[in-house]
Amino acid sequence: MADSPTLNGDGDVAMAEIGGDDKKEVKLEDLFADVDSDEEFPSSMPNRMKPSSPLVAPSSPIENGTSISSSDPQLMRMFYQRLFPFRYLFQWLNHSPTPTNDFAHREFALTINDATGSEIYLRYQSYPTSDLIRKDIISRLPTRFEIGPVYSTNPRDRKQMRNQNSFKPLAKELCFDIDLTDYDDIRTCCDKANICIKCWQFMTMAIKVVDTALRDDFGFKHIMWVYSGRRGAHAWVCDKKARLMDDQKRRAIAGYLEVIRGGSQSGKRVNLWRPLHPHLT
Ligand SMILES: [Zn+2]
Missing domain, CATH: 3.90.920.10 (DNA primase, PRIM domain)
Structure with missing residues (x-):
């Protein structure tokens, strides 16, 4: 990886919010x-605690006797609209306040339930800004989404490349x-x-x-x-x-x-x- 292009040269400056820094010791306790x-x-x-507070809406229904399912579209829309921290997600992965390729070339993979109830897995999704990922997630309501690597080019453009071998993961x-x-x-x-x-x-x-x-x-x-x-x-x-x-x-x-x-x-x-x-x- 020594010959990989550097991403931005901005290093780890933006990571302090999530990881602390030298002076501020993280107290695990x-x-x-x-x-x-x-x-x-x-x-x-009850002894067997049910999992709670998922970060991303799980596909399995809540087994507590109530009829509402955690993959209920209305509930997921509310979750993504009101609770999901898109701005922090962007700041975390972008390593800068203004949009960079660290975010724009990052792959997201979405799991979506289609009209018939079967699951669709969409790889190579990418978004230039925090607003655009928020808009897309709220409109498609994935039951989960995964964060992949940063690629050498925009994952959505991988098929248009003259040399397909030059599409490769750079960082994760x-x-x-x-x-x-x-x-x-x-x-x-x-x-x-x-x-x-x-x-x-x-x-x-x-x-x-x-x-x-x-x-x-x-x-x-x-x-x-x-x-x-x-x-x-x-x-x-x-x-x-x-x-x-x-x-x-x-x-x-x-x-x-x-x-x-x-x-x-x-x-x-x-x-x-x-x-x-x-x-x-
Ligand atoms: Zn146990």
Whole structure:
């Protein structure tokens, strides 16, 4: 990636809003203060907490007995019109107050329910400004949309290019996806898609471990943690040096973080060498 064109030369200046900076230390405990609060989850609450507050409207209906579905078009329109932070999304991905290719050449993939109720997956959508993505999302009401990489040209123009090989991804945040189903072997309260306040502690611990390693061992500063909308959390590492990493570097970081390989019942699962890494000690 050394020969890739630089994006804007504006570096990470705009990322301070989401990731903090050198002087302002991020206190993870503050992020989780409400998780420990008994008021939030009174003891009368059923053990199996239902996922709530999705960032993007999920396609599955709310299973609480009421007739309204979270993919109800009216509800989604209200969500996107009144609640979805399009301006922050733009400022986060654009790295500048005025529109740049960091945003305009970014791929969005939309999942849309058509009139017959079947799902359509639309890749290579892109938008020059925050107002235009807002307008399109409100008119098409996707049940979800995904954020892809920044490409060398506008993703909508990829087929008009004389040399189609020159259409290639240049940058993408380094993302980690932690799912509570990864803990099915060791959690005893719930399994599969179910989560409760007890097993969410595994998520809290995973976030603290991964966040500390990314900051202390790799020097990343601009890390955003978001609730995945169902049963986990995503980390978006937004430092410029993370965004420009190739797949090999991304795999190396994931490999560094791997201590226990989940899933397979046979074979070596624990990956430890002596002397232990200071984190493990
Ligand atoms: Zn549980």
